[in-house]
Amino acid sequence: MKADPKGVMTGAHFLDGDHACCEGALAAGCRFVAGYPITPSTEVVERIAARFPAVGGMFIQMEDEIASSIAIQGAVWAGAKAMTVTSGPGFSLMMEHIGLAAMLETPCVFVNVQRGGPSTGLPTLPGQADMMQARWGSHGDYEVIAFCPNSPQECFDLTIEAFNMAEIYRVPVMLMLDECVGHMTEKVVIPEADAIEIAERRFTGAKPGEYLPYETNGNWVPPMVKAGDGHYFHMTGLTHDERGYPVMNAEAQEKCVHRIVNKIRENADAIVRLREAEIEDADVVVVSYGITSRVALKAISMAQAEGIKVGHMRLVTAWPFPENRIRRLADQGKAFVMPELNYGQMYLELERVVQGRTRSLLVPHGGGTVHDPEVIYRKIKEAVQ
Amino acid sequence: MKADPKGVMTGAHFLDGDHACCEGALAAGCRFVAGYPITPSTEVVERIAARFPAVGGMFIQMEDEIASSIAIQGAVWAGAKAMTVTSGPGFSLMMEHIGLAAMLETPCVFVNVQRGGPSTGLPTLPGQADMMQARWGSHGDYEVIAFCPNSPQECFDLTIEAFNMAEIYRVPVMLMLDECVGHMTEKVVIPEADAIEIAERRFTGAKPGEYLPYETNGNWVPPMVKAGDGHYFHMTGLTHDERGYPVMNAEAQEKCVHRIVNKIRENADAIVRLREAEIEDADVVVVSYGITSRVALKAISMAQAEGIKVGHMRLVTAWPFPENRIRRLADQGKAFVMPELNYGQMYLELERVVQGRTRSLLVPHGGGTVHDPEVIYRKIKEAVQ
Amino acid sequence: MSATEIKFSGFGGQGVILAGIIFGRAASIYDNKFATLTQSFGPEARGSACSAQLIVSEDQVLYPYVTRPQILMAMSQEAFNKFLPETTDDATVIIEEELVKATGLKPGMKLYGIPATRIAEELGRKMILNIVMVGFFTAVTGLVGYESAREAVKDSVPQGTEVMNLKAFDRGYQYGKELK
């Protein structure tokens, strides 16, 4: 499906990442946003509040993040594409409902503009330390998809991707900005509406009375319905059977939860988005994401200037982790360097997957600013020694 | 310091894990509990509500888990030893305040009696799928300690340990029961009060006006004060300096957060508690925790009966992960088998640490019951092939 | 085999769990055996069949659940019907004989019945039928000692009700002894 032109502000704009994210949501067909203000994400919803009335969307500032994170799910089950927007402390409050979205298989988008943490931390400065939380922050087993834009342009592009992935896999998708990207203003080119590909919601073809909400027929992802169409369907956060009814035993659990987990794990290669450069004959690959990927590029060029063979892999999706790709590169003997604005989060995955076959080095940073490229450069040199 | 006899119900009792946890808290000197009912943890607070008035403790059922998880921190800063008790959905709601406890360095205990997840899941059946959440569920970088009892007796013993660790490291400690252990009734032997070692709170010796809340003098853990003593101290969840005052820059962040992280990482070997059996000449080591460790033992004896050399390592503490110990065993060429009531959580750490040096096999299980020992036994055989 | 798997069952409100606890307490605290009790909890159980599972053993109990009970105590028909199929072929089945009609027993099984409700009513409190059952159970299984079970009853019932409960226990015990 192509984007609805009503929401698409075609042209070249000078926008910050937060505003670009708003435009991405509009282009993606999002027409329901519930949010609660928090620095540095607030600009997303402020722009939405201004833009929505004219395009038939509904923005509501809820009483808190908990309410926001479930209001969007109500909206989805009424047929909307919906998202909520927050930052660290608010993200922590949304954890229960990320689990609910995973369990109900509600397609929806959670935007987290990461700031310095933990706790109130550094509200106006960047961090990348909510990456593990994005994957593991709710109780129980589930999987999510997480995108990491590194520019306002990508905030636009990946917001659309996030909505599309949410529909395709019926999964909560995390859009993990960081303060630096969210508050950075650059040129953003928004294409014509008919150049924007939108994943339509897959509604059931079943007649009222015949629809089983979690009947998969061997597919990973069951089709949806919406309230008001006469299906009299039921949704519960309890472990449920195909009918969506609670069933309290280990077999139902295995059937219900394993599919939720596996629909992402088994499709990981189709979901993963990477941007790679000069990987093929590289001795070292710098793996990074978000704002850090730009700083890493600077460090890479410093190293390349000295003749070191460095490639770059950027995690456009951080979750699922590109396990197969990294493993293949490790098998080729490439070393890895990974800078992050945290004390080692995605790096743990890198280390796990590399399995000690080659060297992998973390370049930690507590956040509050970005890395000094010099520091990354030095790790690159260390990696090739 | 020895336990206060008032709270110690010396003798042999037939108690379930939840009740034993309550008795452990009492013996540990806990006199403030704020909680909110949730299956399968409620029995802990129900017993506390009955037991506290007579020993001078205060239990309050708060309006929700968010309130509970911060009320205990208020109590700690008034001088109490305090804990809260919950299960998956409530644990998800506590994430913001686990981060606050890490940031303020509030010694306190969070009990999570794990049930099947995600979302409402299987309220009355066991799971072990909140393990990664216990470590990573709040935003930003921080560290915690997590204990995993496998019997009512250990629920008693490890609750005391949890309180002690909380004091020693000024860190939120997670006590990760599972429904099976929480609701299982066995004999629990409670020693005499003077046989129970209690870590006393380390209060500052500084005079009013001289105390700096986060002045470490080279130690990992600064001493504490309590409200009402004339120190006029300040606490904030913002990144802070030694005075406890907000400072908004990357240097302050590095200083403030890195120590919070490193006080645990650098002391990991002192914190880690393992129970090991027949490891030395084992070819395979089964690593497990909580209820699964008992089932694993059954599988191990099945394998041993066939002459397979199997050792057992039980994670009494799951966090910090026993990185050094596992690495050493991997270096000795031992293979690993890890059953968990989840689709692979602590196993990711095992895999990361083993680094592919030897074989490591996950025995996943969605929860709702425990493993069939037969299934673990088969993996053990697979590991030695 | 050193471990005995037992299932106590009935419907909610009959004191099924307490029966299990008393027996477990008798075994572990007073007879110094290992005993592990687990229960079926949950909303699905409100007002329907409910059970407590006990493993009594000379060694530490590892696997916590009862999979094939060697002894089944059933205080309701629904519970009997539900749990009989789980038992071993030579199981001992102990029923409240006015509430349960025992059909479908395998040849190797042993059946013991007691009109516990009626006995409890005679003692003046219908609610203590579970204690009558415990007494009966103690007598017919011999799994724990008479004194141990009696102590465990004392520990487990509300203060002030010990006398009546011990009377109930003894009535059940005698009934069992006479049967044997």
Place this chain on the structure above:
Amino acid sequence: MSATEIKFSGFGGQGVILAGIIFGRAASIYDNKFATLTQSFGPEARGSACSAQLIVSEDQVLYPYVTRPQILMAMSQEAFNKFLPETTDDATVIIEEELVKATGLKPGMKLYGIPATRIAEELGRKMILNIVMVGFFTAVTGLVGYESAREAVKDSVPQGTEVMNLKAFDRGYQYGKELK
């Protein structure tokens, strides 16, 4: 070096950020260069020195922050004092000359001053001093074209205020051209 680092500074309420945005927009949208703008946010900035940082480049901007501004625009004394030490030794410094006393310049630096507040007041709205500054800035730096900057002003100001703002821009621009 193809990248120019610029700092726009003043105190909250002067429209410092907007000045940076206009300039960035002119460069990136109308002059087709790469431009990356970042800002200092935060509670600590309420009512004190505030700044926007802009990098204009022929190539894609990677490192997002300005570390050593080659151009400093200062609309308050506090901002001038705070940010001058960060600039390069040959920086271009552009000030509101009635609000800032420029002391401590290094020999290689170029200083341009304009009484932007007064000019804005003459035009009837003190609030548009930032647009006057943008005009002036465009003229003295030549970093973006006149037309580009003008277009960017049009895009960036509230609807209905374009005429007045363009007047302010032109006044600043002329003032700069005459100085040069």
Place this chain on the structure above:
Amino acid sequence: MEPKNPVVDYLRMDRIPHIWCPGCGLGTVVNCFVRAIKTCDIPRDLISVVSGIGCTGRMAGYLKLDSFHTTHGRPIPFATGLKLANPKLKVIVCSGDGDLFSIGGNHFIHAARRNTDMTIICVNNFTYGMTGGQVTPTTPIEAIASTTPYGNTEEPFNLSHLAESAGAVYVARWTTFHVRQLIKSIKEAVQKSGFSFVEIISPCPTLYGRRNKLGDGLEMMRAFKEKSTVRNGADTREVGLDFKGGIVCGKFIDRERPTYLERYNERMTARLGASYKPYEGVL
């Protein structure tokens, strides 16, 4: 042909018998609910039921309507999203006293303040049934609960007063004894435009009644009958409940205020002019 129980068409009969205890009032509430909506002027397809977690929270799972069993305390914000994304839906929240007023209290007062068009049916059994009978914000002082073994010492909310102060346009209270009035009241509430609230006092014999020596469900119903007086229009400040005291029932508040969406559309039209198309849902 055997006649059919008139409610079964509105129930998921494949899930009956339900989990509720003998003598629990919840099934009676379901009866009244179904009878009320059957006689409403709202097409069945457009009715959605949203519940939180609790014994009452299971209501959504038995009603053959679009129905959502959400998370504990959060049915109202879920309902808010459902309603605002498709205002044609009539959204009814059925949940317990603990769910709506302990963990969920904030959502209640905010939805009332906004006058979101929805109906809240609160089954007040004075306890957390589902988790085993703990104290709630409606448990009367002195009453025994599993977490107040020596008797509750916290003053309960006067829900009617709270609802009024927060902005509800319709506030009523009945007990499960008052089935006829309750049916009428649910119907009125559902048909009312804006935030309407019906509190239903209901017996939880298993966990509240037994512990407090109030007898079984039937005895509790008898007590409701004896102790209640109907005072429509009563001052909400005066209808607080205490342990074993009288129960004032009736319709206390029935007033008019623009709903959230009415105000929203009015203002947007005023500000954005004729080009603004009044919001009627995202679809």
Place this chain on the structure above:
Amino acid sequence: MEPKNPVVDYLRMDRIPHIWCPGCGLGTVVNCFVRAIKTCDIPRDLISVVSGIGCTGRMAGYLKLDSFHTTHGRPIPFATGLKLANPKLKVIVCSGDGDLFSIGGNHFIHAARRNTDMTIICVNNFTYGMTGGQVTPTTPIEAIASTTPYGNTEEPFNLSHLAESAGAVYVARWTTFHVRQLIKSIKEAVQKSGFSFVEIISPCPTLYGRRNKLGDGLEMMRAFKEKSTVRNGADTREVGLDFKGGIVCGKFIDRERPTYLERYNERMTARLGASYKPYEGVL
């Protein structure tokens, strides 16, 4: 010797100048607060201040008392723990309208219901100052906020009415213009046993005033002066605020109810007998 500003002993002067904007009323509130507690009969060491997050939330950080800057919306439950662990402490919560009544509304009504002995000082500037001027549950209809660019369409809470209905024993409202009355009121509230609540209308010129063309801080203060009337004992149902309308100030509620701990100790003594030692803190 130069005389000293009488408040500086109670301030962390190493953190002054504070972050608040020119013309912000928060500094005035601090002045009144310090003057009130200086004349209270409570030893300084026993006073604790707890704030949430927001511009107002920064108050705790400037006061030289035991002071806690907690999380957004949660100062009241933190204060509850502090108070109950050591009832000798006098615990005062200072926080903003958004903190206390948007995200934190539930904690407010529950603490009021319990009548926990604490004082809540809410600085109501009709907006989220710290995050840039978004709408709050106290923003009047029509007012412009960054998330309501076309004007707010949600009815605000009447905080006094809400506080009364939830159970507060002391409820007053003043503006930052009414400094003398405010000092007296804070003092009364702090000395009152039970849950006391003082709402202070305060200018946020930067984000609320400017956007709504209400002028700078001084102009807003003038408006407070002109538009306010003092009506002690006013019916709280009638003191709701609207955009640019009149502001009723005064002490609205001052009543007696046993505090949480009084009730607790009374009941435990009754139930557990003479062996029960009335709870006075865990230490």
Place this chain on the structure above:
Amino acid sequence: MAESKKSKEPRGKVFINSELCKGCGFCIEFCPTNVLEFSNTFNSKGYHPPAAARPENCTGCDLCGIYCPDFAIFGILMKAVA
């Protein structure tokens, strides 16, 4: 006369699904014409369901149906059956 007419043609009829009954007694208590009584039989869950002891009194008011928490009983007007 009215009496005898009533006994000949009861106005209503009550239907009972004994298996669903949990024996709460609501229907018996609140039947306005005292139609119902507990039966002596147990259902398979062990409860005594009600029985229409005085069916001739039934008015078909369905109060029993409204009260029954287990959807185990309901009454209808005779004409509805016909």
Place this chain on the structure above:
Amino acid sequence: MAESKKSKEPRGKVFINSELCKGCGFCIEFCPTNVLEFSNTFNSKGYHPPAAARPENCTGCDLCGIYCPDFAIFGILMKAVA
């Protein structure tokens, strides 16, 4: 007479810390005896702090101090200074 006495011995004195001032004007507006006016000088933050234009009128009531959001001013009774 009273007039002249007042001008000779003002009852109060006002102290101003110009560097802390943010120029809000509260003190000037709400001084009951109209003692204060904005000065022409800027402080280093760029604000015009107040000055005591009519110090003789000062009663030392400290209203300026209570109102000042920046702790930049306060008044005291003369006897307190002495």
